[in-house]
Amino acid sequence: MSLDLSFYQVREVCEENFNITHNLGQMADSLGVYKMLWHPEEFPNNTAKDILPKINQAIFELKSNPKQYKQYEASNGWGTIDGFLNFLEMVRSACERYPNARLESSR
Numbered sequence: 001m002s003l004d005l006s007f008y009q010v011r012e013v014c015e016e017n018f019n020i021t022h023n024l025g026q027m028a029d030s031l032g033v034y035k036m037l038w039h040p041e042e043f044p045n046n047t048a049k050d051i052l053p054k055i056n057q058a059i060f061e062l063k064s065n066p067k068q069y070k071q072y073e074a075s076n077g078w079g080t081i082d083g084f085l086n087f088l089e090m091v092r093s094a095c096e097r098y099p100n101a102r103l104e105s106s107r
Contacts, residue, residue: 018090020084020087024087025038031057032057033051036051038107046102047099047103048099048103051103055095062081063085
């Protein structure tokens with residue numbers, strides 16, 4: 001007879017990391033995704049799958065009504081509709097690949 005004793009530990013790994021200018025904060029806010037992206041710590045139990053519907057809604061809205069969001073583009077070019085749309089699509093893809101992931105941001 002023998003004893004096999006094993007220790008297992010769950011380790012968090014950053015699977016994806018994206019960066020976007022804060023100049024798009026107002027656009028994100030008008031689309032209803034600012035708090036969940038810039039301040040995910042305010043939603044500690046949210047996972048990627050929880051935010052996916054709002055991300056999809058924001059992408060649809062931005063594609064459907066780009067003229068409405070033109071006012072939020074940065075005059076210096078650092079923060080455009082196309083750039084934010086690209087960012088949201090990358091976020092959506094990561095949410096689909098890692099549905100149980102926890103979001104964290106640094107500003």
